[in-house]
Amino acid sequence: MNKELMNGTSAIAESAIQAGCKYYFGYPITPQNELPEYMSRRLPKVDGVFLQAESELSAINMVLGASAAGARVMTSSSSPGISLKQEAISYMAAQELPAVIVNIMRGGPGLGHIAFSQADYFQSTRGGGHGDYRTIVLAPCTVQEMADMTFNSFDLADTYRTPVILLGDGMLGQMMEPVVIPTAKNKSPPRRDYAVTGAKGREQRVIKSFFVEGKDLKEHNWKLFRKYKKIEQNEVRYETYLLDDAEMAVVAYGTAARIAKGAINRLRKEDEGLRIGMIIPKTLWPFPSRVIKETSRYISDFFVFELCTGQMIDDVRLSLEGSGHIHFYGRPGSVVPTPSELARIMARHYYQSQRKKKK
Amino acid sequence: MKKICKTVPKNRRLFGKIMRGTITIDTEFCKGCEYCIEFCPKKVIHLSEKLNVKGYYFAELKENEENGCTGCATCAISCPEAAIEVYRE
Amino acid sequence: MKKIYSRPKSLSKVPFHHCPGCGHSIIHRLIAELLDEMDLQERAICTPPPGCSVFAYNYINIDMVEAPHGRGAAVATGIKRVRPDCLVFTYQGDGDLAAIGTAETLHAANRGEFITAIFVNNAVYAMTGGQMAPTTLLGQKTTTSPYGRNPQSEGEPIKMSELLSTFKGTSYIERVAVNNPKNIKKAKKAIQKAFQHQIDKTGFTLVEILSPCPVNWKMDPLQSCKWIDEVMIKEFPLGVKKEIK
Numbered sequence: 001m002n003k004e005l006m007n008g009t010s011a012i013a014e015s016a017i018q019a020g021c022k023y024y025f026g027y028p029i030t031p032q033n034e035l036p037e038y039m040s041r042r043l044p045k046v047d048g049v050f051l052q053a054e055s056e057l058s059a060i061n062m063v064l065g066a067s068a069a070g071a072r073v074m075t076s077s078s079s080p081g082i083s084l085k086q087e088a089i090s091y092m093a094a095q096e097l098p099a100v101i102v103n104i105m106r107g108g109p110g111l112g113h114i115a116f117s118q119a120d121y122f123q124s125t126r127g128g129g130h131g132d133y134r135t136i137v138l139a140p141c142t143v144q145e146m147a148d149m150t151f152n153s154f155d156l157a158d159t160y161r162t163p164v165i166l167l168g169d170g171m172l173g174q175m176m177e178p179v180v181i182p183t184a185k186n187k188s189p190p191r192r193d194y195a196v197t198g199a200k201g202r203e204q205r206v207i208k209s210f211f212v213e214g215k216d217l218k219e220h221n222w223k224l225f226r227k228y229k230k231i232e233q234n235e236v237r238y239e240t241y242l243l244d245d246a247e248m249a250v251v252a253y254g255t256a257a258r259i260a261k262g263a264i265n266r267l268r269k270e271d272e273g274l275r276i277g278m279i280i281p282k283t284l285w286p287f288p289s290r291v292i293k294e295t296s297r298y299i300s301d302f303f304v305f306e307l308c309t310g311q312m313i314d315d316v317r318l319s320l321e322g323s324g325h326i327h328f329y330g331r332p333g334s335v336v337p338t339p340s341e342l343a344r345i346m347a348r349h350y351y352q353s354q355r356k357k358k359k
Numbered sequence: 360m361k362k363i364c365k366t367v368p369k370n371r372r373l374f375g376k377i378m379r380g381t382i383t384i385d386t387e388f389c390k391g392c393e394y395c396i397e398f399c400p401k402k403v404i405h406l407s408e409k410l411n412v413k414g415y416y417f418a419e420l421k422e423n424e425e426n427g428c429t430g431c432a433t434c435a436i437s438c439p440e441a442a443i444e445v446y447r448e
Numbered sequence: 449m450k451k452i453y454s455r456p457k458s459l460s461k462v463p464f465h466h467c468p469g470c471g472h473s474i475i476h477r478l479i480a481e482l483l484d485e486m487d488l489q490e491r492a493i494c495t496p497p498p499g500c501s502v503f504a505y506n507y508i509n510i511d512m513v514e515a516p517h518g519r520g521a522a523v524a525t526g527i528k529r530v531r532p533d534c535l536v537f538t539y540q541g542d543g544d545l546a547a548i549g550t551a552e553t554l555h556a557a558n559r560g561e562f563i564t565a566i567f568v569n570n571a572v573y574a575m576t577g578g579q580m581a582p583t584t585l586l587g588q589k590t591t592t593s594p595y596g597r598n599p600q601s602e603g604e605p606i607k608m609s610e611l612l613s614t615f616k617g618t619s620y621i622e623r624v625a626v627n628n629p630k631n632i633k634k635a636k637k638a639i640q641k642a643f644q645h646q647i648d649k650t651g652f653t654l655v656e657i658l659s660p661c662p663v664n665w666k667m668d669p670l671q672s673c674k675w676i677d678e679v680m681i682k683e684f685p686l687g688v689k690k691e692i693k
Binding site for chain 3: 059062067069206207208209210
Binding site: 438 | 449450451452453454455456459463464466467468469470471473474477480628629632633662668669670673
């Protein structure tokens with residue numbers, strides 16, 4: 001596909017279709033409405049199925065059914081809608097069903113705001129529903145990444161047979177940027193010998209998560225645990241930016257990371273050139289703890305910047321295990337700081353940390 | 360619509376000849392709900408004094424009534440446990 | 449002597465866990481008989497719910513997907529859209545279909561999904577110990593309506609068959625009962641017609657089955673069958689509520 005100007009939600013939709021996703025069940029909610037709208041135009045053209053359900057809760061259960069029947073399937077919503085989907089996401093994690101769930105975060109809690117925030121971090125990375133489980137959480141920073149991550153998320157979901165959450169936000173969803181939509185070399189979906197297709201010439205297949213014997217559930221819990229450990233070993237993704245000579249490391253993801261990059265560039269160009277670098281988690285679960293821990297060997301000050309009152313900061317603190325000093329700046333409520341505004345705040349924390357070092 | 364439902368004719372007396380039949384009841388599947396006893400038109404089934412493994416008095420054909428059964432299958436139709444097999448001449 | 453009836457092939461050789469005289473057992477048996485007779489065992493997919501019938505997959509030998517409580521119609525919709533050539537049916541109790549799953553049921557019916565809902569109405573939440581359900585009768589005592597269901601505060605029993613028959617998307621809806629052989633035969637006929645309507649793609653089909661629940665009604669099995677005739681059927685009249693020719 002050649003380069004096009006698309007907004008984040010449409011890029012996600014087209015990329016999903018290119019990845020072979022033929023089934024989409026959604027529900028209107030700002031700021032992700034363009035995604036179901038796009039799907040409603042495109043899917044019928046590729047003999048796919050678009051269905052607007054009566055609620056996000058019903059939509060995710062349709063996703064559960066379609067995934068159980070062996071399809072590449074996706075749904076999308078925004079914060080309050082994602083809350084409604086949590087029960088079924090827990091079921092899909094337990095039933096080991098692959099699916100892609102897109103959350104274009106908006107302001108919260110409650111009805112919150114229709115623009116953007118990063119306040120669903122805990123909900124996404126801590127399972128969100130009931131029981132011991134995690135979901136892979138991908139955090140794009142650009143519209144191109146939204147397309148690429150969506151495209152790869154279907155393979156991730158199939159490889160580990162688990163739901164995958166793509167965590168965008170209202171800014172990224174609505175923003176238009178040039179993007180090249182990835183295309184699949186071979187379109188044939190992987191073999192799914194768990195899928196229900198009608199027990200023709202084979203044993204019945206049962207996709208369930210109820211275990212009447214406690215010991216069976218215990219085994220299943222540990223099986224899922226082993227899967228999550230494997231994901232933690234293999235699927236951590238992050239980027240670093242100007243970290244080598246940095247005196248302070250920013251930790252930020254998504255839109256916050258883009259704003260921080262602008263702030264870092266400004267501060268480095270100033271006369272006395274503040275040496276600040278950044279670690280950008282691309283997977284929020286599994287969280288890139290190791291690189292943060294290693295960075296703390298030569299950088300002692302970490303500046304966590306989030307578009308909420310502070311959630312990822314917990315994971316940074318867990319990763320550092322006390323071996324670094326954490327500065328925090330949160331900007332909830334869909335009020336976006338400009339890079340220069342953020343630069344002033346970062347500079348203040350930077351000088352504060354330098355003074356402390358001189359003592 | 361394909362007519363497939365095997366409805367059992369009410370009157371088992373065909374051409375003046377009394378139809379003969381019999382049943383077998385899986386004693387371990389039976390839970391003694393007594394549906395077959397209640398709905399058997401010939402009243403040829405009763406609860407045994409013996410218990411099955413689960414502790415239910417299971418249903419069985421009455422000893423002296425074997426030839427009373429016409430094989431009408433009403434018992435099998437009402438049996439929740441699908442525990443009854445029906446034979447007919 | 450020729451054997452004219454035995455346990456249906458689609459029913460696994462496992463005794464049901466249901467209580468003695470439970471309507472679920474009868475309904476499982478009827479479905480299995482139909483899967484044999486209509487040769488559907490290799491194309492059928494069911495979505496058992498949490499409830500007394502959660503172990504349907506241990507008994508009926510077809511592909512199954514456990515649906516979260518109340519979401520059977522939505523899960524079945526997802527399955528049917530991916531596997532249109534399969535016979536997809538939900539198996540739901542009155543709480544599952546008419547309380548928590550009302551929206552899913554109504555909208556699947558309204559969309560005319562080619563799925564069949566097997567709706568077992570035993571007037572209580574049975575597996576959880578006999579609480580009041582949307583179909584609990586007025587004055588009926590349950591563990592959460594200990595003084596009898598009071599319309600002022602708990603409303604009236606919901607008549608899902610009549611309600612859904614007003615939806616254009618539905619093509620065949622019948623209320624039956626499994627409390628005596630005559631009704632059991634009619635119930636089997638109704639399920640068979642509903643399955644056939646699904647195969648013929650005429651619309652959403654539902655069979656509401658009044659089913660005895662002796663343990664939670666605190667009656668013995670035969671009394672519960674009598675109670676259905678004397679009390680329940682008056683509130684939930686049997687018969688075809690909708691049929692597209």
